[in-house]
Amino acid sequence: MTLPPSPAPSRTGVPTPSLVTRVVTAADPVPGWEELTAATGALFAGPAWVSATTVLGGPVRVATVRGGDAPDSPLLGVLPFVVDETPLPGVAGRPVVRFAGTGPSDYGTVPVAPGADRRAVVAALLDAAVAAAGPAGPVLDLQQVSDLDPTAQDVRAWAAARGRRVRVRAQAETIRRTFGPEDGRESKNRRTKDRKTLKRLGELGTVEVCGELLPDPTDCSLTDGLLAELRAVDAAHPNADHRNQPWTGATGDLLALFLRTADPASRWLTGVRLDGRLVAYSFELVTDRVVATYLCSYRREVAEVGVGTLLLHDVRRRAYAHGAVVLDLLRGLEPYKFRLATSTHVSRRIVVLPDGRLRWTALGAALTWRQDLRPHVQRVRAWRSRRGTAPQDRPTSAE
Numbered sequence: 001m002t003l004p005p006s007p008a009p010s011r012t013g014v015p016t017p018s019l020v021t022r023v024v025t026a027a028d029p030v031p032g033w034e035e036l037t038a039a040t041g042a043l044f045a046g047p048a049w050v051s052a053t054t055v056l057g058g059p060v061r062v063a064t065v066r067g068g069d070a071p072d073s074p075l076l077g078v079l080p081f082v083v084d085e086t087p088l089p090g091v092a093g094r095p096v097v098r099f100a101g102t103g104p105s106d107y108g109t110v111p112v113a114p115g116a117d118r119r120a121v122v123a124a125l126l127d128a129a130v131a132a133a134g135p136a137g138p139v140l141d142l143q144q145v146s147d148l149d150p151t152a153q154d155v156r157a158w159a160a161a162r163g164r165r166v167r168v169r170a171q172a173e174t175i176r177r178t179f180g181p182e183d184g185r186e187s188k189n190r191r192t193k194d195r196k197t198l199k200r201l202g203e204l205g206t207v208e209v210c211g212e213l214l215p216d217p218t219d220c221s222l223t224d225g226l227l228a229e230l231r232a233v234d235a236a237h238p239n240a241d242h243r244n245q246p247w248t249g250a251t252g253d254l255l256a257l258f259l260r261t262a263d264p265a266s267r268w269l270t271g272v273r274l275d276g277r278l279v280a281y282s283f284e285l286v287t288d289r290v291v292a293t294y295l296c297s298y299r300r301e302v303a304e305v306g307v308g309t310l311l312l313h314d315v316r317r318r319a320y321a322h323g324a325v326v327l328d329l330l331r332g333l334e335p336y337k338f339r340l341a342t343s344t345h346v347s348r349r350i351v352v353l354p355d356g357r358l359r360w361t362a363l364g365a366a367l368t369w370r371q372d373l374r375p376h377v378q379r380v381r382a383w384r385s386r387r388g389t390a391p392q393d394r395p396t397s398a399e
Contacts, residue, residue: 018067018068019065019066019067019076019120019121019124020065020066020067020068020069020073021063021064021065021124021125021127021128022063022064022066022128023061023062023063023064023128023129023131023132024061024062024064025059025060025061025062026047026050026051026053026054026059026060026061026062026080026100027051028062030047030062030064030075030078031071031072031075032074032075033046033047033062033064033075033078034046034047034263035075036075036077036078036111036113037078037111037287038266038287038288039113039114039288040109040111040112040113040114041287041288041289041290041326042107042109042111042287043106043107043285043287043290043292043328044099044101044105044106044107044108044109044285045078045080045099045109045110045111046262046266048258048261048262048263048266049101049105049258049262049285050062050080050100050101051257051261052254052255052257052258052261052262053080053100053101053104053105053254055250055253055254055257056101056103056104056250056254057250058082058083058084059082060080060081060082060100061080061081061082061083061129061132062078062079062080062081062100063078063079063080063081063125063128063129063132064077064078064079064125065077065078065121065124065125065128067116074113075113076112076113076116076121077110077111077112077113077116077121077122077124077125078110078111078125079110079125079126079128079129080099080100080101081097081098081099081100081129081132082097082098082099082100082102083095083096083097083132083133083134083138084096084097084098087139088139088141088351091139091353093136094136094137094138094139094354095133095134095136095138095139096138096139096140096141097129097130097133097138097139097140097141098140098141098142098143099142099143099144101254102141102143102144103251104251104254104255105144106144106172106174106292106294106330106331106347107144107145107146107149107174107347108142108143108144108145108151109145109146109149109151110122110125110151110154118150118154119154119157119158122151122154122155122158123154123157123158123161126140126155126158137354137355138354139351139352139353139354140155140350140351140352141349141350141351142155142349142350142351142352143171143347143349143350144171144172144331144347144348144349145347145348145349145350146174146345146346146347146348147345147346147347147348148345152168152348152350155350155352159352163355164352164353164354164355165352165353165355166350166351166352166353167350167351167352167353168348168349168350168351169348169349170346170347170348170349171346171347171348171349172331172346172347173331173333173344173345173346173347174328174329174330174331174344174345174346174347175328175329175330175332175333175337175338175340175341175343175344175345176326176327176328176329176341176342176343176344176345177316177326177327177328177329177340177341177342178325178326178342178343179319179320179324179325179326179327180342183316183320184320186317190313193306193309193310193313194310194313196306197305197306197307197309197310198310200305200306201272201274201302201305201307204274204301204302204305205274205275206274206275206276207272207273207274208272208273208274208276209270209271209272209310209314210270210271210272210273211270212264212268212269212270213226213269213270213271213278213281214226214259214264214269215264217259217260217261217262217264218260220260223256223259223260226269227247227252227256227259229277229278230247230278230281230297231245231247231248231252232278233278233279233280233281233297233298233299234246234247234297236299236300236301237297237298237299237300238300238303246295255283265286266285266286266287267283267284267285267286268282268283268284268286268291268315268318269281269282269283269284270282270284270311270314270315271311272298272302272307272310272311274302279298279299279301279302279307280296280297280298280299280302280307280308280310280311281295281296281297281298281311282295282296282311282312282314282315283295283296284315284319286322286324287324288323288324289324289325289326290324290325290326290328291315291318291319291322291324291326291327291328292327292328292329292330293312293315293327293328293329293330294330296308296311296312308336309336312336312340315327316340327340329341331347
């Protein structure tokens with residue numbers, strides 16, 4: 001679907017008539033998409049991740065804005081989205097527009113090319129998504145928008161210009177480390193801890209630290225075997241009864257498809273083998289500027305050895321050498337993350353109504369658990385796991 005290139009208001013008030021908006025499917029090629037998300041650090045808006053989210057159900061559409069009608073015109077912005085015909089509580093008869101991958105994705109965002117007029121590009125993308133949802137006037141349910149992301153302000157401006165009502169609630173807390181000069185120097189304490197961990201592992205068997213568990217994702221037999229190993233590690237985690245099993249179900253299908261189709265440079269999958277058996281792993285998403293630890297786990301028999309901390313130190317060193325500016329530990333308040341944190345941030349859920357006359361009582365009640373009560377439950381879980389020193393759980397990674 002191609003929308004006519006109508007002038008879009010810019011932040012300066014000067015019309016921007018050259019914006020051309022299209023809506024395509026996730027399977028259609030979009031030149032420049034990979035480069036745009038890599039440059040902006042949009043971990044969960046790249047083509048491989050978005051294409052993998054199709055396993056969650058419902059067609060995934062992609063709104064794009066280019067700086068001209070030619071196929072090679074620069075890509076200025078992209079918005080992967082889905083339209084859910086099931087309305088939100090209290091908003092009957094309205095389809096819902098969401099970011100593609102809502103749930104497994106730790107962030108929702110609208111990537112815009114550096115130097116482009118963000119306000120105009122985001123407005124054009126949102127207009128395209130609303131038009132694609134049909135004439136009923138959809139509700140926008142945009143989840144996990146970080147307080148570091150200007151998308152929230154852009155959505156508010158778009159809603160105000162179109163007479164729509166906005167409701168914003170805190171949804172999750174994220175933890176990150178911004179690298180500084182001190183990260184280029186390996187501390188004696190970290191080196192000593194890693195040597196002790198390797199020594200203790202060596203007492204249990206032959207140790208192999210694998211920098212890449214999946215060197216050839218096109219080898220289906222290798223990929224299937226590794227997925228079975230990852231599931232087994234999660235099932236043998238000391239807190240397996242209380243944590244998600246991310247490699248199973250719909251989220252497992254998403255991750256498996258992502259591993260098979262993503263550029264190996266866009267993800268790391270490291271691990272530790274003991275006598276050939278996988279006992280711990282760490283899974284990262286990678287862009288030029290950001291490395292994010294999405295999943296990590298270990299078996300109960302090595303829980304007291306410190307293998308999770310060993311992998312975390314390795315990821316930190318590797319991310320710094322990669323040239324990343326940020327090591328993002330994503331959602332969750334696990335105690336081990338605070339040993340690395342330089343900042344914590346809040347992600348918010350932004351709900352935009354077609355008008356201000358709809359009832360909010362039922363919707364507000366439905367949101368109470370997700371935004372108000374669940375963070376307290378997470379804090380209790382974090383407090384209970386303080387006796388551990390290594391990565392244990394990501395309560396919100398697959399919810």
